[in-house]
Each structure stands twice: as C-alpha cells, then as structure tokens.
Amino acid sequence: MVDGHCDTLTVLSQQKRTLGMQSPHGHLDLPRLRKGGIDVQFFAVFVGPECSSDPAGYVNEIIDLFNEEIKINQPEIEHVRCYRDIENTLQKKKTSAVLTIEGGEALNGRIEQLDLFYNLGVRGLTLTWNGRNELADGVGMGLRPTV
Template sequence: MENRKGESPMPVFDLHCDTLTAFMSPLRCRDTLNDPCSAFALSKVQTIPWCQCCAVFVPDGLTPQEALSYYRYHRDSFQRQVQGCQGQALACTTAREVSAAWEQGKTALVLTVENGSLLGAGLEHVEELRRDGVRMLTLTWNGENALGSGHETDHGLTPLGKEAVRALEETGIVVDVSHLNDAGFRDVLDIAQRPFAASHSNARAVCAHRRNLEDWQIQEMVMRNCIIGLNYYSPFLRSDGEEADFDDLYRHICRFLELGAEDCLALGSDFDGADLPPCLDDCRKVPALAEYLMDRGLSHSLAEKLFWKNALDFTQKNWR
C-alpha cells in the first residue's frame, strides 16, 4: 500500500481500541487481535507501521475482586496471543520497543486498561499492572467505581481515586481521563504531577457530548504536555444523529489546533468498542484519512504529528 506520492504508508499510533475484550462469543475467533471480523486485526495492518494500544475493557457493575479477575483473564489472553504471533507483532512497553518493532516490520501492541475499578481491590495491584506491561489506565468507565465517576454522574474522585492517581504516576502508568466527568477531571488537575492522557476523546465545542473535552480541559492538557486521541464514534463527532465522515474529524482537529494542541493531538479510534462510521469502520481505511486531511490543507508534517509522532514523543517522555 502506497500513498499518493508513491511513498511508504504513514505510520499509525492508535491510543485506544477494545478489540482484546470485544469478542467473547464462541462464534467469533478466539484470537481476538487477529479476527478478520474485527475493525482492528493484525493481518490487516501488516503493510503499515502500526502501534495499537489494546485495552482490557472492564465493564461497570463488577465488584473490585471480580474486576481484578476479569482483568487477569484478558491479560493472559493478550500475552498468549502475542506469544502466538511473534512473526507479526510484539508487545511493547517503551517508545524504543515500538520503534524496534516497526524496524522489524511488526506491529507494536501495548496493553492498557479501561476502567480502574479493579484498584478497589487494593492499590498494591498498581505494581501488578506495571509488571504486566500496562502503560495507561482510565480511572473510570461511564458509571461510578471505587475511584470516582464517569460522565454519567457528577461526583469527583474518591479519596482512593486520588491516592490511585499518585500511585499510578509513581509506578509509571499514565493516568487516562477519557470517560471521567468534569469534577473528576478537576481533581486530576489538582493532583497530577506528570502529563496524562485522554486516549479517546473529542472536542465538546464541536460535538456537545459529555464524553468530549471542554475547551478549558483541552487548554489545561496542552499546558501540561498531555496527549489526546481522536475518537471515531459518530455520536462523539457530531450531535445530529447522522453518521460521521472525515469532515467531522477535520472539524474537531481544527478546534484542537485553535486551542494550541498541535503537539498534543493523536488518534484514539475506539475500534471494536463502538459502532464506527463507514469511513473508519476498518483499520485499513485509516490511511485514507491522512490523505483527506492533507487534501484539506493540513501539512504533511502536521499529519505525521497527528498520526504517530505526537504519540511516540509522549511515550518516549512518559513511559518509564
């Protein structure tokens, strides 16, 4: 696959997908990371230098101990799948390892966690997550857990949640504020000493969904050298109920750029975690987005920042 200039395809560094835990039906492929029915699959990106952050998505409603067991089950699945596809992919925990995987023509896979409810079982498990190679963790999903509240409620971080932010930073796991509500975001601002992430969140000024980031939140993240991944889910891209297209992503990108986020903006697809619009419902369609953005006037260097350079730079500075 080549781009319009006959060059090699632009690398992709995607901060979030749910592929690892999305397909639990016996009718689907046991090896979720290479299921041909999925939006992201290793076999689909072999011609593209690709880094995919793969979240263990922990549903709301589990007890902390149930959430911990659930996490361990899917961590083991991730490790088994990576072991079985070493010719195609490598598990990575540093920017250097990501670059090395690309140099070998392999996909870089990174383990993350969506919903920190498992830490309700004890903050000693932060060390376990780090040993497992987890590099990023969202504090909540949509509802409440032992750490705080997602966008469906208005409560901020709990005392345990505030301790968790400190413990994650001390251990070198990036705090992820996607799904966190505004009160919890303010609590993170009060506590965080290191840059954090919003792995799959868009601009609320363009689409007024509570899952998206307010302008003041984006500006705070820019000042703190954080990273923000663009989400492809239509209801987070536009408010009228219609399917999104490339132009909707372009409008969000323009808003982020107006707020100074040129060096903070990345991709956070939400592959296999949401019904995505036809233009981006398969990872093989992502290179066309780069071509579209450059046709709309984004420079090649800016497209590279968005597609991979910003994320790789963030990981180089913050994945310890």
Template structure:
C-alpha cells in the first residue's frame, strides 16, 4: 500500500533547530529515515518562512530552506524530488522516498509572477496561497472578518499555477478566498492539512459546503494531527478518525487523505509522538471497519490521483 502525507513543516523545524533531515533524530516528528520506517512513500515538505522573516525576507528564507532540503535529499541519496508525472512513476517503481516541495503562504512571491515561475523551475509544485494573515494574493483565515478573498494578483497566480501544473492549496485561506479559488480553478485543489468544522469547530477547519466543493473538483483534504484542530484536550486516534468518517459520509472515500502537519507544532494528538506512529493510524482505520480498498484510497491513492491530474507529464 502507498502512503502519502500531504503536509509537514519538518524542513523549517530542522533548519530552525539545526538538526539533520537525512539522519534519524530523536527530536522533531519526522526526518527521511523515520519517514521510511513509518512506510511513507511520498511526503510533501512545506517551505515555511517563520514570522521573523516577515516582511521582506520571506523569499530569501524559502530559498535557504529549499537548499537545506535539497542538500538533505542529496545526502540521503534515496529520495526523488517529484516534479513531473514521470518522476512519480519512477518513484513508485523503486524503493525511493518521493518528496513534493511546496511553499506555505504567498509572501515569498513578492507580488511577482516571475518569482512563482522561478520557484516552479526550482522544483516547487504546490503553494498555499495565504497563511493565516493577509498577503499580496489573498486573505488568510485570521482575516475572516474582512470578507476578503483573492486579489487580482492572487487570481493571476492561480491561473499560472493551473497552466504550469502546481497544486493549489487552500488550507489557511479565508473562506471568501476559498470560494474564489473554487470558481476560478480548472484543476483539483487540495486542503493539505485541514479538518472538518462539523466535527470540531475551529477557523482552520472546513465546513461541509467547502468539503463538498473540493470533492466536486476531485480534490483531496488531508487530515491534520495537531490537537487544536482535532478535538478537545486529550483527543487521540479515534477523534482524528472521526474527521475521516465525516468526510467519507459526506462525499465518499475518494476525497480524503493525510496531511499530518508533523513539526508544525510541538504536540500531536494523543498516541502519536512522531511519524513512526503512523502505522497505528492505518491500523485504526482498519479497526474502524474500513475495507482494504478504502484504506488504500485514504492513505495514498486519493492524493496520487490529484498529483497525476495536476503535475506536468515531463519537464519542459
């Protein structure tokens, strides 16, 4: 079975704390050896510039993180950066770990479509349009009261991402921004690390209407393991699986996956200390009565379908 995780902040966390991603570490939630140990085949690595780089130095920090990740992949030797459908096929045919590079928040674009294209050429294949705050592209969830959606530049970015073959990530985006994306987007979109507000009400979680809209576009929602998005204090495996149950009952089992948010916060849900506990979540799905077919979809195939629909065939 192929396991895919659509979001982690391990590159930023490893950079900040000075740990290596290429060597197994006791700190943090994930590194390349532990991802393999956990059976993850494909990991999305978000490049997230910490607030200290705002404003003005976010592009600089994203480039540093890109180098940090690339050097770790080189040292590790068994990692393939997924830029095209051909890379994906090659990765799936070997023992390699696949790495999908994404940028979290549009600040590093500095309002320039040329920077988007340059990041694409450097291997970035996904972009979260906004983090919680307002940027040149859109308002984030923390700006919900403004009613602001995508700016003119945000619309330009979205269309260019569709043209290039990049994943549009709506996690952290304001609700108005979300509906602008749904209206304009011609490809499946992802919510790489968001849960359901019907199960646990939090501004970062998605309403049922939003989940239905993502499913209509054949996108996928990655469920997040950070406790504040999952449930009350003490929430564990079964609370997380309730979010998966909810999405499946709402739209079926083809539009949900995992977006752990490893290293995005210090603590994860009870019972999960790091990525090596991931197999217990898979076992949890089986115990809940999900068929092997459903488990395979949720753990990876749904996300693979979106990658195959969005990524370019080969580099041009």
C-alpha cells in the first residue's frame, strides 16, 4: 500500500513529537502507518508562504529533521531513493520513506538546486501549491482569461 502525500514533517516540531510517537494530531505517525498497512509513504516538505525569505534554507532544515527521524526510527522505516530500495525495505518489513518537496519555491530560482536536493535524497518536486512562483501558478491563483 502506497500513500503519495503527507505534511507530517512540517508539523512534528510544532507538535513536539516524533514520528515514532502515536498522536491524534497531524497526518500520520509510525504506529498509524503500521495500523493502516502503509508500506511506502511519501513525505512532503511543504514550502508555505511563511518560508518566502529563504525557502531552500527551510527545506534543508526539514530534510535534516527527516534524516533525524529516520535515524531514530530506523528499526521501522528507511529512506528510499529508488525502486530497488523499496523492494529491499519491503523484504525487511519496514516502511519505505520517499522524500519530496511541495513547491518549486524551494529552488530559489536556481535549477542547480535540483541536483543538491537530489543528492540529499529528494525524489519528487511539485511545481507549486496554491501560490505563484517562477515555475507556475498554483490553484489559488484562479483562471487566467484567454486572449
């Protein structure tokens, strides 16, 4: 079973909890993942409007948090970077964690940032969320009139 999105990483520190702690708050935690039978979980680093001054720096902070959570909970979850990693993790009966970024603002207008994030283990990037950035208009921007 694959879950293609959660915003858990961006609220863990706000909620003063770890991924391994069951909680009624947030999208998920490891106990609820197990109970729900989720084998592969995509973890999004959400780049909200409050991150506009340094989105790449914020993303790096959340990636550090993700890596710490993976380390703390390594008996149950592994950061995966390719399909073979997922297969290996499934054989070990662990949850596969795929790291993604929600919002092209994280690139800070520099395409080279993609390589840096890829090297940190990010395997997905959405162009935008609700707002506008240099890559695209988000759903919150409404429809543009056609000419």
